[in-house]
Amino acid sequence: MKVLVAEDDKVMSKMMCGILQEGGHTAIPAYDAMQATMYAIKQSPDVVLLDINMPGGTGMGVLTKLKASSRTSTIPVIVVSGSTDPAVPKQVEALGAARFLAKPIDPDALLTAVADVMK
Numbered sequence: 001m002k003v004l005v006a007e008d009d010k011v012m013s014k015m016m017c018g019i020l021q022e023g024g025h026t027a028i029p030a031y032d033a034m035q036a037t038m039y040a041i042k043q044s045p046d047v048v049l050l051d052i053n054m055p056g057g058t059g060m061g062v063l064t065k066l067k068a069s070s071r072t073s074t075i076p077v078i079v080v081s082g083s084t085d086p087a088v089p090k091q092v093e094a095l096g097a098a099r100f101l102a103k104p105i106d107p108d109a110l111l112t113a114v115a116d117v118m119k
Contacts, residue, residue: 001024001025001026001046001047001114001118002025002026002028002043002044002045002046002047003020003025003026003027003028003045003046003047003048003049003114004028004030004036004039004040004043004045004047004048004049005017005020005027005028005029005030005049006030006031006033006035006036006039006048006049006050006051006054006059006062007029007030007031007049007051007054007080008031008032008051008053008054008055009051010031012051012103012105013029013031014029015105016049016080016105016110017029019105019107019110019111020110020111020114023111023114025114028043028045031054031055032054032055032056032057033054033055033056033057033058033059033061033062034056034057035056036048036050036054036062037057037062037065037066040062040066040072040075041069041071041072044071044075045075046075046076046118047075047076047077047078047114047117047118048066048075048076048077048078049078049080049110049114050062050063050077050078050079050080050097051079051080051081052079052081052083052088052092053081053083059079059081059092060091060092060095063077063079063092063095063096063097064095066096067095067096073096076098076099076117076118077096077097077098078097078098078099078100078101078113078114078117079092079097079099079100079101080101080102080103080105081100081101081102081103082102082103082104083102088100098117099113099116099117101113
């Protein structure tokens with residue numbers, strides 16, 4: 001599967017891309033909100049991993065744009081965040097996210113979430 005990893009922290013992005021590649025997936029890194037939106041449209045990934053806090057906009061804004069576009073509305077989005085706000089998982093679900101994963105990321109949980117949203 002092709003997975004877009006929208007994460008501005010380069011260390012975290014590299015770690016998630018490595019986990020995905022070890023799991024047999026192709027990982028496409030994006031480091032800001034605009035790049036994430038553009039790559040989602042142009043690359044047609046099977047899944048998007050989306051951080052909430054990014055330069056150039058927010059993950060919430062990217063999620064809203066992806067779900068509003070006919071080209072990207074069916075792509076499952078897994079929001080990955082270090083936010084401790086208990087309302088965030090419900091907010092992203094209401095915006096159309098398929099799943100919420102809290103940082104730090106557990107490699108097995110990441111691979112399981114990607115597999116689950118593709119079922």
